[in-house]
Amino acid sequence: MTGIIISDNTQHLAIPALPEFLRSDLTQCANLPSLPSAAVRVLEVAGHPDATLNDYAHAIEQDPALTLRLISLANSAFYARHHTETHSCLEATSRLGLDATLAAVMSFSLWRGCRSNDQLQRIWGRSFVAALAARYLAEQLCPAQASFVFTAALLQDIGMLALLAVYPADAHELYNSAPVNHLQISQGEHMRFGCDHPSVGGWLAARWGVPVSLAQVISDSHGELTSQDETDLFCVRLSGMIADAWLSTNPSQSLSVLMRRLNPIVTTPSISLRDLLNSVQRQLPPLADLFDLTAPSAYDNEALIIQAQQLLFQQTLSLNARLDAQQHEIDDLQQRQTELEERSRRDILTGLSNRAWLEEQLHERFEYCKTHGYTMSVVFIDLDHFKKLNDRFGHQTGDRVLERFGQVLSSLVREGDLAGRYGGEEFLIILPNESATGAQRFAKRIAKRLSETPMETVDGQALYVSVSIGIACLSDGGFGNGRELIDAADQSMYFIKRTGRGGISMYGH
Numbered sequence: 001m002t003g004i005i006i007s008d009n010t011q012h013l014a015i016p017a018l019p020e021f022l023r024s025d026l027t028q029c030a031n032l033p034s035l036p037s038a039a040v041r042v043l044e045v046a047g048h049p050d051a052t053l054n055d056y057a058h059a060i061e062q063d064p065a066l067t068l069r070l071i072s073l074a075n076s077a078f079y080a081r082h083h084t085e086t087h088s089c090l091e092a093t094s095r096l097g098l099d100a101t102l103a104a105v106m107s108f109s110l111w112r113g114c115r116s117n118d119q120l121q122r123i124w125g126r127s128f129v130a131a132l133a134a135r136y137l138a139e140q141l142c143p144a145q146a147s148f149v150f151t152a153a154l155l156q157d158i159g160m161l162a163l164l165a166v167y168p169a170d171a172h173e174l175y176n177s178a179p180v181n182h183l184q185i186s187q188g189e190h191m192r193f194g195c196d197h198p199s200v201g202g203w204l205a206a207r208w209g210v211p212v213s214l215a216q217v218i219s220d221s222h223g224e225l226t227s228q229d230e231t232d233l234f235c236v237r238l239s240g241m242i243a244d245a246w247l248s249t250n251p252s253q254s255l256s257v258l259m260r261r262l263n264p265i266v267t268t269p270s271i272s273l274r275d276l277l278n279s280v281q282r283q284l285p286p287l288a289d290l291f292d293l294t295a296p297s298a299y300d301n302e303a304l305i306i307q308a309q310q311l312l313f314q315q316t317l318s319l320n321a322r323l324d325a326q327q328h329e330i331d332d333l334q335q336r337q338t339e340l341e342e343r344s345r346r347d348i349l350t351g352l353s354n355r356a357w358l359e360e361q362l363h364e365r366f367e368y369c370k371t372h373g374y375t376m377s378v379v380f381i382d383l384d385h386f387k388k389l390n391d392r393f394g395h396q397t398g399d400r401v402l403e404r405f406g407q408v409l410s411s412l413v414r415e416g417d418l419a420g421r422y423g424g425e426e427f428l429i430i431l432p433n434e435s436a437t438g439a440q441r442f443a444k445r446i447a448k449r450l451s452e453t454p455m456e457t458v459d460g461q462a463l464y465v466s467v468s469i470g471i472a473c474l475s476d477g478g479f480g481n482g483r484e485l486i487d488a489a490d491q492s493m494y495f496i497k498r499t500g501r502g503g504i505s506m507y508g509h
């Protein structure tokens, strides 16, 4: 092969620069895949915007072997479906179209000398499957670009040829695992060579002087598939994934994984994976024949798709089951969290709110009432002579009295009120939207209940308690915050303590 460089387009590529050592090794490599002079001339023609089919045909005719192959390609089942036989290079070129002619010339040229090499056969096998898949996709999504997409997909792995030429041992080891998955290959290449074969392929194609748009798509061919991709790039990227799945050891499994990945991205209903695989299967043998390639083994695509769909369904079920289990765990955690929060607000002995929660709530409600012009009252209750009760009947009896008193309070408060234990034998009740006289009525009900209901029975003797109650209402003073309201209720309660216990006092009345 004659390696003639016609116009180096590498500087026009929007790709990350190749590592310096790799660029230097590639540039100096004597075995780098190169193009025969006829292919170079075809590229030169391709570089002219006004190039005609005649110019192409003339360039190709310089190479008789290439001419014969091109005519066979045009006459193959692949292209000749509805046409009569072609006999000249010009007829062949016009049947193939300019892009496909370019692709054919380049791949024929590059393919020479690869036939006896299993590894190269595998690389080209994937490229052919990808090219056919890409063309099917392009015919559905961007028919005008079908030839361009076919070419780009066919050449997407030429970087592997270059890396094999420059670093035969390393690349051979990396590519030797059959069948190949290009995601893993790209990762391996990054580790060994500092970049992957699509970038090298794009660089190589640009160095040969192929149109920059083509070299760019080759370079971007293995990127992440997204719905924002240009349609031609999208077809090329997807074609590689389809080829990987179809050629994998477990195609139905790989296809089901691919289907899952495609679900959120491919929304167009015109793409049928089944039709695509059937189309690839139909066109692969004649194309492979033409290149003396052993076509990758055929599948029952119908069964493959059904299997893949079943697997996808099973994966979806097990994923749903996992999601359900996770949701249960989240629900349990949330419930436990709620229980913990609830418990952190409770007084253990009485089950009423504890002091911290009372104060927090009082602060919030106080601010709310101030902002919206509502009123509220707090009722401060202290059990009388509780020390004596403890001393006389024991601490446990004292505890039961407190517990019972908590129940009495719970039974008397209304929805929206908040009753809690403020400390030892002190209780606080917040009454939203309640005046001092309303709070007084409430306090009287408590006193009445206590006078009627013993809190405990000790040795058959009923034990009654009395309480001192102080009330403060937001409307009865210039209170700046909830703390001042509690202090006012506390002071009123102490007034009762000082004047004999067992009564109710209202702050400011």
Ligand SMILES: Nc1nc2c(ncn2[C@@H]2O[C@H](COP(=O)(O)OP(=O)(O)OP(=O)(O)O)[C@@H](O)[C@H]2O)c(=O)[nH]1
Pocket: 349, 382, 383, 384, 385, 386, 387, 388, 390, 394, 395, 396, 397, 398, 399, 402, 423, 424, 425, 497, 501
């Ligand atoms: N059993 C029991 N007693 C408690 C608890 N918390 C506080 N006490 C007791 O309640 C008593 C309160 O005593 P004081 O503050 O002197 O009040 P008092 O004896 O009720 O007297 P006055 O309030 O003046 O009527 C103390 O003996 C505390 O030990 C509790 O959780 N359980």
